[in-house]
Amino acid sequence: MSVVAATQLQGKPVSDAIKARLTAEVASLPSKVGLAVILVGDNPASQAYVGMKNKACIEVGISSFEHRLPASTSQQELHDLITSLNHDDTVHGILLQLPLPGDLDEFALLTHISPAKDVDGFHPVNVGKLLAGLPTLKSCTPYGVMEMLRFYKIDPAGQHVVIVGRSNIVGKPLAAMLVQKEDGANATVTICHSRSKNLTDITKQADILIAAIGQPEFVTADMVREGAVVIDVGINRVDAPDTEKGYKLVGDVAFDTVSKKASAITPVPGGVGPMTIAMLLSNTVLAYKAINGL
Numbered sequence: 001m002s003v004v005a006a007t008q009l010q011g012k013p014v015s016d017a018i019k020a021r022l023t024a025e026v027a028s029l030p031s032k033v034g035l036a037v038i039l040v041g042d043n044p045a046s047q048a049y050v051g052m053k054n055k056a057c058i059e060v061g062i063s064s065f066e067h068r069l070p071a072s073t074s075q076q077e078l079h080d081l082i083t084s085l086n087h088d089d090t091v092h093g094i095l096l097q098l099p100l101p102g103d104l105d106e107f108a109l110l111t112h113i114s115p116a117k118d119v120d121g122f123h124p125v126n127v128g129k130l131l132a133g134l135p136t137l138k139s140c141t142p143y144g145v146m147e148m149l150r151f152y153k154i155d156p157a158g159q160h161v162v163i164v165g166r167s168n169i170v171g172k173p174l175a176a177m178l179v180q181k182e183d184g185a186n187a188t189v190t191i192c193h194s195r196s197k198n199l200t201d202i203t204k205q206a207d208i209l210i211a212a213i214g215q216p217e218f219v220t221a222d223m224v225r226e227g228a229v230v231i232d233v234g235i236n237r238v239d240a241p242d243t244e245k246g247y248k249l250v251g252d253v254a255f256d257t258v259s260k261k262a263s264a265i266t267p268v269p270g271g272v273g274p275m276t277i278a279m280l281l282s283n284t285v286l287a288y289k290a291i292n293g294l
């Protein structure tokens with residue numbers, strides 16, 4: 001095992017650079033860019049995310065319209081709100097904060113958002129365009145991973161990228177981005193999931209290993225090839241009674257041991273985390289420009 005610790009790929013310099021570019025771009029546009037965020041219920045994590053999104057909008061000069069609604073809000077009321085936002089010319093991006101409480105039908109509401117304002121990139125129209133290699137609004141977290149690779153000059157072309165996790169918000173769209181026939185992509189991609197056999201045999205073949213599993217420190221050093229690049233998308237809250245908060249955040253990768261074997265690795269927190277909001281802002285500006293024919 002290598003004794004040299006891996007290079008840490010921090011997300012902040014990447015997200016700061018993107019936000020600086022967006023701030024200049026937003027200031028040069030003929031009218032205000034607007035993002036509407038819908039938060040239903042009082043999930044503390046969702047409230048924290050929405051607060052961070054609002055702050056980031058203000059930072060780059062995007063108008064943020066928050067719709068904080070009680071958990072008792074009905075499907076029809078949300079449907080009607082989305083209809084009105086779809087028709088609101090001051091709103092260029094609509095974000096429905098997930099998860100929704102109770103029996104609300106997430107898919108029905110997400111697919112009611114106009115694809116032109118779907119800044120989360122979850123609408124099947126945008127997912128289809130992504131697969132077809134057409135310009136579109138792309139899912140923010142995987143898009144953020146692509147931007148990190150580009151920033152740190154890690155070219156996936158011809159590399160074997162193994163992604164553990166096949167969710168619609170991370171694993172699958174990330175595979176679709178990496179496999180495109182374009183600069184910054186052109187990877188050979190393998191997707192693994194909970195039904196994959198001999199997982200370690202596959203992950204050990206990765207030049208670039210991406211974990212999006214949702215299991216604390218699941219990826220251990222024996223699963224990683226010496227010198228691989230390791231991207232940890234996971235964010236897991238684990239008990240830490242000695243800390244003030246009583247918990248800490250860890251990734252899907254056992255950082256302490258894997259960082260001794262990898263050539264580069266994203267820490268948690270501070271790695272992929274800051275990228276999601278940066279790409280949300282970027283998508284909102286992109287949506288504004290497309291809506292206004294710019």
Ligand SMILES: NC(=O)c1ccc[n+]([C@@H]2O[C@H](COP(=O)([O-])OP(=O)(O)OC[C@H]3O[C@@H](n4cnc5c(N)ncnc54)[C@H](OP(=O)(O)O)[C@@H]3O)[C@@H](O)[C@H]2O)c1
Nearest residue numbers: 141165166167170193194212213214233234235272273276
């Ligand atoms: N940085 C960010 O901003 C950001 C954004 C989104 C998510 N995340 C984090 O990323 C992680 C993944 O999120 P997600 O939404 O993609 O999670 P998810 O929807 O729960 O999907 C997890 C995936 O991991 C697979 N998996 C679970 N256990 C496995 C195992 N033992 N072996 C192999 N595969 C296994 C699942 O396989 P099956 O499909 O077979 O069940 C599934 O495909 C979470 O920690 C989440 O908090 C971070």
